[in-house]
Amino acid sequence: MQRIGVFVCHCGTNIAATVDVKAVAEALGHEPGVVISQDYQYMCSESGQELVKSAIREQKLTGVVICSCSPRMHENTFRKAAASAGLNPYLVEIANIREQCSWIHKDIATATDKAIILGKAAVAKVHLNTPLSSMESPVVKRALVIGGGIAGIQTALDIAEAGFDVDIVEKQPTIGGKMAQIDKTFPTLDCAACILTPKMVEASQNEHITIHSFSEVADVKGFVGNFTVKIKKKARYVDETKCTGCGLCTEKCPMKKVPNEFNMGLDNRSAVYIPFAQAVPKVATIDPNYCMMLRSGKCGVCSKVCSAGAIDYKQQDTFIEQKYGAIVVATGFNPINLDKYDEFAYNQCPDVVTSLELERLMNAAGPNGGTLLRPSDKSHPHTIVFVQCVGSRCDDEKGKPYCSKICCMYTAKHAMLIREKYPDTEVYVFYIDVRTPGKNFDEFYRRAVEQYNVHYIKGMVGKVTPKSDGKIDVQASDLLANEQLHIDADMVVLAAAIEPDKTARPLATMLTTQMDTNDFFTEAHPKLRPVESATAGIFLSGACQGPKDIPETVAQGSAAAAKAIGLLCKNSITCNPCVAHSDELMCNGCSSCEKVCPYGAITYIDKEFRMPDRTTKVRRVASVNPAVCQGCGACTVACPSGAMDLSGFSNSQIMAEVDAICK
Amino acid sequence: MNKNLKEQVLRSSGVNVLKCMRCGKCSGTCPSYGEMEYHPHQFVYMVENGDIETLMKSESIYKCLTCFACVDRCPRGVEPAKVVEAVRLAAVRQQGNNHLEPSEIPALLDEDLPQQAIVTAMRKYAK
Amino acid sequence: MQVNENFEPVIVAFCCNWCSYAGADLSGTNRLNYPTNVKIIRVPCSCRVNPMFILRAFQKGADGVIICGCHPGDCHYTSGNYFTRRRITLLYSMLDFLGIERNRTRLEWVSAAEGAKFAATMEQFTADVKALGPNRRLEDLRCRKQ
Numbered sequence: 001m002q003r004i005g006v007f008v009c010h011c012g013t014n015i016a017a018t019v020d021v022k023a024v025a026e027a028l029g030h031e032p033g034v035v036i037s038q039d040y041q042y043m044c045s046e047s048g049q050e051l052v053k054s055a056i057r058e059q060k061l062t063g064v065v066i067c068s069c070s071p072r073m074h075e076n077t078f079r080k081a082a083a084s085a086g087l088n089p090y091l092v093e094i095a096n097i098r099e100q101c102s103w104i105h106k107d108i109a110t111a112t113d114k115a116i117i118l119g120k121a122a123v124a125k126v127h128l129n130t131p132l133s134s135m136e137s138p139v140v141k142r143a144l145v146i147g148g149g150i151a152g153i154q155t156a157l158d159i160a161e162a163g164f165d166v167d168i169v170e171k172q173p174t175i176g177g178k179m180a181q182i183d184k185t186f187p188t189l190d191c192a193a194c195i196l197t198p199k200m201v202e203a204s205q206n207e208h209i210t211i212h213s214f215s216e217v218a219d220v221k222g223f224v225g226n227f228t229v230k231i232k233k234k235a236r237y238v239d240e241t242k243c244t245g246c247g248l249c250t251e252k253c254p255m256k257k258v259p260n261e262f263n264m265g266l267d268n269r270s271a272v273y274i275p276f277a278q279a280v281p282k283v284a285t286i287d288p289n290y291c292m293m294l295r296s297g298k299c300g301v302c303s304k305v306c307s308a309g310a311i312d313y314k315q316q317d318t319f320i321e322q323k324y325g326a327i328v329v330a331t332g333f334n335p336i337n338l339d340k341y342d343e344f345a346y347n348q349c350p351d352v353v354t355s356l357e358l359e360r361l362m363n364a365a366g367p368n369g370g371t372l373l374r375p376s377d378k379s380h381p382h383t384i385v386f387v388q389c390v391g392s393r394c395d396d397e398k399g400k401p402y403c404s405k406i407c408c409m410y411t412a413k414h415a416m417l418i419r420e421k422y423p424d425t426e427v428y429v430f431y432i433d434v435r436t437p438g439k440n441f442d443e444f445y446r447r448a449v450e451q452y453n454v455h456y457i458k459g460m461v462g463k464v465t466p467k468s469d470g471k472i473d474v475q476a477s478d479l480l481a482n483e484q485l486h487i488d489a490d491m492v493v494l495a496a497a498i499e500p501d502k503t504a505r506p507l508a509t510m511l512t513t514q515m516d517t518n519d520f521f522t523e524a525h526p527k528l529r530p531v532e533s534a535t536a537g538i539f540l541s542g543a544c545q546g547p548k549d550i551p552e553t554v555a556q557g558s559a560a561a562a563k564a565i566g567l568l569c570k571n572s573i574t575c576n577p578c579v580a581h582s583d584e585l586m587c588n589g590c591s592s593c594e595k596v597c598p599y600g601a602i603t604y605i606d607k608e609f610r611m612p613d614r615t616t617k618v619r620r621v622a623s624v625n626p627a628v629c630q631g632c633g634a635c636t637v638a639c640p641s642g643a644m645d646l647s648g649f650s651n652s653q654i655m656a657e658v659d660a661i662c663k
Numbered sequence: 664m665n666k667n668l669k670e671q672v673l674r675s676s677g678v679n680v681l682k683c684m685r686c687g688k689c690s691g692t693c694p695s696y697g698e699m700e701y702h703p704h705q706f707v708y709m710v711e712n713g714d715i716e717t718l719m720k721s722e723s724i725y726k727c728l729t730c731f732a733c734v735d736r737c738p739r740g741v742e743p744a745k746v747v748e749a750v751r752l753a754a755v756r757q758q759g760n761n762h763l764e765p766s767e768i769p770a771l772l773d774e775d776l777p778q779q780a781i782v783t784a785m786r787k788y789a790k
Numbered sequence: 791m792q793v794n795e796n797f798e799p800v801i802v803a804f805c806c807n808w809c810s811y812a813g814a815d816l817s818g819t820n821r822l823n824y825p826t827n828v829k830i831i832r833v834p835c836s837c838r839v840n841p842m843f844i845l846r847a848f849q850k851g852a853d854g855v856i857i858c859g860c861h862p863g864d865c866h867y868t869s870g871n872y873f874t875r876r877r878i879t880l881l882y883s884m885l886d887f888l889g890i891e892r893n894r895t896r897l898e899w900v901s902a903a904e905g906a907k908f909a910a911t912m913e914q915f916t917a918d919v920k921a922l923g924p925n926r927r928l929e930d931l932r933c934r935k936q
Contacts, residue, residue: 070815071832072807099818100830104909110826117829343692343736394738395682432686462691462736477690479704484696512868514809514860516903534808534902535866578834596837598868632867633838637877649834655846661802661829662850 002033002127005061006119007052008097009043009068015102020112024067024097027116031123035059044074052078053085063091063126067119069098088131090577090648095122117661124656132577132647137627139225139573140325143564144169146217146507147330149177150196150550151542153203154557155328155564160208162565167322168203169231171503173214174279176200177332181262181356183363185550186413187444193278193365200280213281216503218319220327220510223599223630224537225573227324235315237286237294238272242310245282249302249311250274258290260367264357266375267367272302272311276365284310326537326564327511329521330557331504333543335496336391340398344387344494349466350375352492355407358414372418374490377470381490384418385474386411386429387461391497393432400497400518405547407495408435412445412454414493419452428455428487430476438551457485464492498547513538521545531560539563578648579629580636582622584609586643589620593635593644601628602635668753669713676749680711682739689733689743699723703733703743710746719754755787763788799853799919801828803912804843806836808866809901810858816905824912828856836860837870841881844895848928854894854919858908861899871899890927893918 008025010016021039029037036059040048043066055061064087066078071094079089097115105111143159145152148170156166168175179185180200182192203209212231219230253270260269262276271290274282284302292299293313303311335356338346346352351374353361364370374381388407391399408431415427434456436442448454459477462484466472474487500519508515513533514522521540524532531540541560542553567573582593584607594602605623608616622644624635633646645651673680689703696702701709701723709718718724724747733743763784772781805811811832817824833839836859844855857878865871878897885895896915900908 070811070818072812072815096815096830096832099815101826103818103821104823105826106823107826114826114829121829121831389686389738393684395740396738399738432684458687460686460688460691462688462693462732475691477687477696477702477704479685479687479690482702482705484690484693484702509863512864512866514864514901522903596869596873598870630867632835632870633833634835634867634870634873637837637840637873646834646838649838651840651842654831654833654838654843657831658802658843658847658852659850661831662800662847662852 002062003035003060004031004033004063004065004123004126005052005055005059006031006034006037006065006067006123007043007048007055008037008039008119009048009066010039010041011069011098012042015068015098018102018105018108018111019097019115020108023112024115024119028065028067028119028123031120033063033127034123035061043068044077049077049081052081056082056085056087061087063093063129065093065095065119065122065126067095067097067115067122070094070096070100088133090132091126091129093122093126093129095119121657121660124660125653128650128653128656130647134574134577135626136572137225137575139568139570140227140323141165141568142167142322142324143326143328143568144227144229144322144324145328145330145541147177147332147542147544148172148175148211148213149330149332149542150179150199151332151544151553151557152177152328152330153199154554155330155541155561156203156209157199157206158558158561159564159568160206162561162569163208164565164568165208165210167210167212167324169212169215169217171214171216172275173236173283173285174275174281175203175211175213176278176280178356179550180276180278181264181359181363183359183366184413184417186409187438187440189413189417197278200278204280211281213283214285217507217510221600222323223628225325225567227327227537229322229324229327231320231322233318233320235288235317236283237288237291237311237313237315238284239310239312239315240281240283242308243283244308244310245274245279245284246307247274247284248305248307249284252301252305254299254301255290255292258287263360263367264354266357266360286311326539326567328539328541328560328564329507329511329513329533329544330541330560331501331507331544333498333500333547334502336400336499338390338494338496341390341494343463344390344461344492345464345466345472346494349464349472349492351381351466351472351490352464352494354494354496355410355414356496358493362414362417372422379490380422381425383426383487383489384428384491384493385461385487385489386415386427386493386495388429388431388495389460390494394497400499402518402547403435404495404497405435406498406549408433409438409441409444409549411493411495412436412448415454416448416452419448419454426455428457428489430457430459430461432458432460438549459485498543500544504544511535511538531556531563537567575627576631577626578631578646579626580624580631580633580644580646582624583643583645584621586641587621588641588643589622590640592638592640593622596634596638597629598632598634599628599630601625601630666713668715669710672710672715672746672749672753675752676742676745678742678745678749680707680741680746683707683711683741684739686738688736688738689741692732692736694730694732695726695728698726703747706746706750707741707743710750715750715753718750719757724751724754752787765789797920797924799827799916799924800851801825801854801856801912801916801919802847802852803828803830804833804836804839804855804857805830806838806859806866806870807832807834809860809864810836810898810908812902813858813900813904813908816902817909818905820905822906822909824909825916827916828912835865835867835870836874837867839874841877844881845928848890848894848925849930850933851925851929853922853925854896854915856896856898856911856915858898858900858911861901864901888927891922893922894925
């Protein structure tokens with residue numbers, strides 16, 4: 001005989017304003033099995049919970065239904081309350097009469113009717129609830145960080161500091177990411193390499209951190225606390241354990257016409273290369289697309305000059321498999337492709353560059369050794385025009401709808417650095433808005449205007465036309481003076497929008513994390529849980545989650561590390577007890593369920609069964625591992641004999657809910 | 664009166680003027696900028712404010728070449744050229760006279776006349 | 791077909807806990823309206839929905855059934871929504887064979903961020919089912935509550 005208690009929450013006026021809660025409590029009190037049905041102002045409060053607990057004790061309840069806000073809010077709260085009063089926490093059901101009733105409907109009569117029906121469905125379900133207890137599953141005390149930029153490095157350092165082993169997987173030959181390409185950082189004008197390289201070195205020397213450079217994640221299986229990841233270590237054709245990073249091979253390599261990605265294609269490198277002087281690991285890599293030995297079997301100079309004998313033309317991609325408890329995604333960003341922006345003549349004119357290319361042109365380790373020269377004729381630019389919002393804030397398919405956040409600040413930085421170094425160069429910035437939200441950011445931008453005399457013009461560049469005399473005609477509007485200007489520029493710098501790295505989407509599919517339409521990873525809650533994804537055990541760090549600058553990236557990197565540490569420091573985590581189970585007497589061992597299980601939680605065992613004629617027969621039946629099963633229920637539908645069922649969402653429970661809802 | 668005019672312009676152009684983020688790229692691109700008293704970015708703003716009479720009296724709307732460069736370049740998809748066309752249409756319609764009866768059209772047809780001209784003429788000159 | 795103007799369809803919605811149920815909650819948080827006809831049953835994944843549940847709902851008098859799950863590729867359990875897609879395709883074939891109107895059953899992908907889409911989908915689905923009239927072909931009159 002069931003003794004069910006029903007509690008209807010007012011939630012202040014959130015529910016009570018559009019649902020007659022007293023009528024709901026009344027109506028549900030007449031349902032079979034319900035012995036007590038009452039309403040209360042705030043069920044989730046201390047006194048509300050006390051109401052539930054005392055009812056459980058006094059009325060000897062066998063099941064509890066709370067009609068309130070979404071179970072995604074307070075299911076755990078009420079489960080804990082029931083448990084503390086001695087009732088199994090899984091004998092509690094929640095009817096969502098707020099987010100899915102009172103908040104969306106306006107008519108009190110129909111909203112109340114609907115609330116009663118939802119309550120009846122919950123009562124019908126709880127009749128069939130069985131007590132469940134959670135299993136524990138162990139946590140592998142190792143973390144994986146995907147991406148070796150500043151976000152990934154910071155996260156790895158923090159996790160290592162807590163004493164856990166961390167692996168960094170980076171697809172480039174070196175860690176460092178975009179920050180390694182930056183010259184100076186705003187708002188302090190710190191040299192980026194100077195603040196980054198110590199962290200890179202720390203990461204390589206830390207005993208807890210293993211760096212897998214020139215590697216990619218190939219496959220991810222498992223679940224929180226127990227991920228199995230396959231990592232593909234791409235062939236560098238150089239033995240990392242032998243290479244000393246002396247760089248002799250790069251000097252002697254005869255193929256020197258390879259566009260240098262680190263300098264954004266503005267100069268060339270050799271086929272065997274070290275990306276930049278401070279690379280970590282400082283190991284050479286051979287580019288198979290350009291190496292003459294690998295393509296046609298001729299050359300072999302690098303192998304001859306290498307005193308360590310580190311060159312290995314026969315090297316293959318290798319795969320390693322490793323288990324992790326937590327995974328942190330830090331895949332970063334790239335500037336967008338500007339092929340659709342012909343109005344700015346980016347593809348037509350070498351003196352029209354993106355901001356990242358300008359960063360390399362101004363950097364002391366860049367193609368011109370730090371002197372800013374026009375890419376076309378290496379002459380000194382006297383007039384430079386900056387164009388903001390190229391591809392950002394765009395409502396059509398050409399660009400991205402969001403604001404890329406960092407461009408206003410880095411353009412102010414570029415403008416100031418140029419004016420500081422070359423006082424004879426005029427700098428114009430065409431902007432729509434200037435966005436400077438951080439600490440000391442607006443003061444930084446005002447310095448550019450007031451101290452360095454950068455000409456900020458509110459308006460947009462309509463067309464950039466390279467002229468025959470080598471200069472560039474920039475046609476733009478000045479909205480405040482109400483004029484159309486023509487500026488004779490030597491260089492034009494486009495603040496291109498930033499987008500997530502292209503490897504992010506396939507990675508999200510592997511990890512079963514969600515992304516938004518712009519390919520940024522979706523956080524579990526936009527305000528309160530910015531570094532966790534909806535998938536347990538996967539955390540987010542840096543620009544892969546949304547455009548952000550370096551201070552925010554570092555903050556988020558540490559936050560993700562803190563969350564990962566919170567998971568790794570546990571010896572075991574409680575599993576979801578709502579797992580599948582098979583009725584052995586009905587199971588015929590057909591294997592339909594095993595084929596659909598995404599986690600491999602189902603195996604087959606041979607079991608002895610007593611037959612009616614007192615003999616025993618051995619039959620093959622399905623067996624579910626409750627620690628691995630995540631409770632999706634795919635097997636329950638695949639099972640042809642109905643032997644497989646899911647605790648907490650059993651066939652009879654769901655059908656009872658359906659019956660209660662239909663007329 | 665003004666509200667009706669604004670509603671008429673918005674309806675016949677099909678443009679959502681609220682999408683404009685005041686960037687000025689349309690004006691930056693416009694080849695007729697120098698000839699105009701009011702410029703593309705201003706057209707959109709003035710229509711949003713309901714200040715259509717001023718536009719209708721100005722010569723600027725007739726300087727627009729309908730080259731559609733502003734429509735192509737606008738990052739928000741606002742289509743200023745369509746706004747201008749709608750204002751021109753409002754000006755012509757406001758003159759009140761019916762300049763073209765459907766029954767007159769067959770007489771005007773010849774093999775060189777593009778269909779688009781007939782359609783446009785009906786829209787502009789018929790009441 | 792004559793449709794009684796006062797006919798209010800009974801719509802059962804199966805929503806997966808991770809995406810569509812959260813999307814439904816989001817439409818509530820944003821106070822977006824949709825008709826009261828829709829009652830939601832929470833399931834851990836859209837792959838939990840056995841076509842038998844859908845037929846049961848019609849048997850008991852529901853006029854429309856809609857299943858909402860995560861977008862393909864985003865399933866919290868990796869592949870659950872792919873199974874749902876295939877099963878519902880087969881169910882559609884069966885319903886077509888039985889002569890049941892296709893618009894009474896629907897499969898929709900709604901993510902946790904798509905509160906507006908959820909409300910719009912429910913609004914549209916209720917209107918579609920209302921236009922079809924009451925479910926007479928699959929309702930088992932013996933199951934009518936007294």
